[in-house]
Amino acid sequence: xxxxxxxxxxxxxxxxxxxxxxxxxxxxxxxxxxxxxxxxxxxxxxxxxxxxxxxxxxxxxxxxxxxxxxxxxxxxxxxxxxxxxxxxxxxxxxxxxxxxxxxxxxxxxxxxxxxxxxx
Amino acid sequence: xxxxxxxxxxxxxxxxxxxxxxxxxxxxxxxxxxxxxxxxxxxxxxxxxxxxxxxxxxxxxxxxxxxxxxxxxxxxxxxxxxxxxxxxxxxxxxxxxxxxxxxxxxxxxxxxxx
Numbered sequence: 001x002x003x004x005x006x007x008x009x010x011x012x013x014x015x016x017x018x019x020x021x022x023x024x025x026x027x028x029x030x031x032x033x034x035x036x037x038x039x040x041x042x043x044x045x046x047x048x049x050x051x052x053x054x055x056x057x058x059x060x061x062x063x064x065x066x067x068x069x070x071x072x073x074x075x076x077x078x079x080x081x082x083x084x085x086x087x088x089x090x091x092x093x094x095x096x097x098x099x100x101x102x103x104x105x106x107x108x109x110x111x112x113x114x115x116x117x118x119x
Numbered sequence: 120x121x122x123x124x125x126x127x128x129x130x131x132x133x134x135x136x137x138x139x140x141x142x143x144x145x146x147x148x149x150x151x152x153x154x155x156x157x158x159x160x161x162x163x164x165x166x167x168x169x170x171x172x173x174x175x176x177x178x179x180x181x182x183x184x185x186x187x188x189x190x191x192x193x194x195x196x197x198x199x200x201x202x203x204x205x206x207x208x209x210x211x212x213x214x215x216x217x218x219x220x221x222x223x224x225x226x227x228x229x230x231x232x233x
Binding site for chain 2: 004006034041042043044046049091093095107108109110111112113115
């Protein structure tokens with residue numbers, strides 16, 4: 001149980017285009033979803049937190065107009081990187097939290113990640 | 120000063136060795152402590168979690184929390200090549216409500232050599 005999928009797993013796009021990444025909780029309802037980015041050999045950097053039906057809360061320094069997050073249902077969140085540039089190239093990972101998880105609902109279940117390369 | 124400090128390594132050990140991974144933190148409000156394992160180009164997966172101080176054992180893994188020293192450890196006994204991965208510590212203040220988030224260490228890269 002508690003499987004999170006991400007699509008696509010890898011995307012290469014031209015500078016200036018927009019890219020949408022989907023994150024789905026396959027067998028549970030996620031009360032909260034998180035979006036992270038990770039550079040090579042670095043830790044996870046939280047970008048934003050989203051609760052279903054409400055606006056995402058962005059971390060300091062993350063442009064909300066650049067990284068659009070939509071959490072339309074309890075099983076789906078999307079991250080759209082608008083007008084992507086080479087510096088946006090990174091590994092984007094989503095995670096989901098549910099009240100039914102271990103650790104009193106503090107555990108986050110992670111997707112496999114999406115590797116974005118902007119040319 | 121970062122909220123969570125973790126030596127990134129890399130750490131290289133022979134198969135069968137006991138591995139000790141550590142994190143220190145500065146926020147005394149943290150109560151839940153977790154260790155995640157991340158294989159290359161994959162999302163992290165939860166290995167162990169502990170609440171407050173004490174030890175917790177699960178197979179070859181032992182998680183230890185010393186809140187008085189703000190120090191947590193993960194021990195791996197009889198390490199195997201399949202344990203080669205990056206180990207990230209994470210912690211949270213459970214009183215922070217729905218938007219509570221995990222604060223992450225940098226991750227320690229571990230290589231277990233056969």
